[in-house]
Amino acid sequence: MSPNAATAASSHQEDWLPILELAIQEVFEIMLGCRLEPADAAEHQTAPELTAMVGLAGSACGILSVCCSNRAASAIADHMLGPENSRSEDHIWDALGELCNMIAGNFKNKLSGVDGSCMLSVPTVITGGEYSFHSLADGGCIECSMLFEGALVVIRLDLHS
Amino acid sequence: MNKIRALIVDDSSVMRKIVERSLRQAGVDLEKVVEAGNGAEALGVLKDNPVDLILCDINMPVMDGLEFVRQLGTVENSKGVPVVMITTEGSESHVVQALSAGARGYIRKPFTPDQVKEHVLPVLEKKS
Numbered sequence: 001m002s003p004n005a006a007t008a009a010s011s012h013q014e015d016w017l018p019i020l021e022l023a024i025q026e027v028f029e030i031m032l033g034c035r036l037e038p039a040d041a042a043e044h045q046t047a048p049e050l051t052a053m054v055g056l057a058g059s060a061c062g063i064l065s066v067c068c069s070n071r072a073a074s075a076i077a078d079h080m081l082g083p084e085n086s087r088s089e090d091h092i093w094d095a096l097g098e099l100c101n102m103i104a105g106n107f108k109n110k111l112s113g114v115d116g117s118c119m120l121s122v123p124t125v126i127t128g129g130e131y132s133f134h135s136l137a138d139g140g141c142i143e144c145s146m147l148f149e150g151a152l153v154v155i156r157l158d159l160h161s
Numbered sequence: 162m163n164k165i166r167a168l169i170v171d172d173s174s175v176m177r178k179i180v181e182r183s184l185r186q187a188g189v190d191l192e193k194v195v196e197a198g199n200g201a202e203a204l205g206v207l208k209d210n211p212v213d214l215i216l217c218d219i220n221m222p223v224m225d226g227l228e229f230v231r232q233l234g235t236v237e238n239s240k241g242v243p244v245v246m247i248t249t250e251g252s253e254s255h256v257v258q259a260l261s262a263g264a265r266g267y268i269r270k271p272f273t274p275d276q277v278k279e280h281v282l283p284v285l286e287k288k289s
Contacts, residue, residue: 030271031179080175082182091175098173101220102270105249109269120249122172122222 016111016157017142023107024144024155031102032079036146036153046152047129049073050093052100055121060114061160063135064104066096072151097123103155136160164192165285166211170203170229171196171218171247176270180216180247180277187278189214189285200229204236211238214285217264219248219255230262243284247272 028036048067056062068076070092077087077095087095101123108118139159146153167184169177177196184191195210197203201224203217215233219226226246234240245266246259256267265287266280 027271030273077175081178084182085178094173095175098176101173101249105251105270109249109251118252120220122220 016107017144019110020103020107020142020155020157021144023110024103024146027099027102027106028148031099032076034079034148036148039145039147039152048154049127049129050096051126051129051131052093052096053124053126054097054100054104056104056108056118057121058114058118060108060111060118062139063158064100064107065133065156065158066100066103066153067156068096068148068153069151072148072153075149075151093125093127097125107157163213164190165213166193166195167191168195168197168203168206168210168212168215169217170198170200170215170221170226172198172221173218174198176218176247183272183274183277184216184281186274187281189281200224200226200232203229204232207233207236207239212242214281215242215244216247216281217244219246219250219259227258227262230259230264233263243287245281245284 025036028034046069049070050068050073052066054064056064073092073096076099077092080095081087081091101120104120108114135158141156141158143154143156169180171177171180181194195206195212197206199221217226217229226248230244233242233244243265244263245268246264247268247270249270251269259267265284268276268280
């Protein structure tokens with residue numbers, strides 16, 4: 001990363017973290033009806049079992065990912081579907097992907113100057129934690145570790161400079 | 162208000178269920194709900210299932226929501242059926258594109274049942 005890119009990335013990380021946190025809280029409050037609590041990821045060291053990803057392209061460029069356990073993802077699907085709908089494994093993956101999509105969309109809609117010049121990909125969901133993530137995004141990352149019903153949910157934005 | 166037949170178009174099956182639940186919570190009396198996972202599938206569904214209201218995502222594989230709205234008039238009995246977009250794409254340019262393509266309303270995800278009520282009921286009232 002060039003010195004200029006490093007400075008810009010550092011600035012983004014400081015400026016965008018509260019925006020990302022707000023975007024996450026709004027999605028959980030509005031769509032799941034519950035608030036997340038801040039978490040210390042080091043205290044909840046469990047490998048993620050599911051990872052949802054949505055790409056951002058354009059004036060804000062990178063990848064937003066949501067990592068959590070199967071238990072957390074099941075609880076997320078239960079809250080989204082409501083008691084009247086039974087859930088399958090497909091529903092759990094779908095719910096996590098859609099949650100990631102809404103966080104990415106809500107985040108980019110809050111960024112001034114980004115507006116319509118940033119597009120989102122459709123979500124991808126990875127099952128299992130035995131993988132290595134190699135993003136071409138070289139602008140650093142913003143990470144929020146939160147607790148949802150006592151389970152760790154890590155939301156991470158890897159930025160392109 | 163009469164009973165409503167609705168088509169919900171979204172590539173997420175969970176989101177389709179949330180939209181249906183929100184419509185009911187908004188007080189829309191649903192007679193029938195049909196679903197599709199993208200715009201092309203929705204055009205096919207409409208041939209055999211005439212509806213009174215369409216709620217449609219924008220970012221979908223195969224055919225996105227904007228193209229679906231543009232092609233809607235080509236389906237017999239579907240000309241003039243009101244479409245409300247429900248999408249994460251919240252920029253002004255997307256709203257303008259959707260309304261220019263023929264959508265009657267625009268709801269940004271995440272959304273509350275109250276927002277669904279606010280945007281869908283006036284569209285249905287105008288139709289009736």
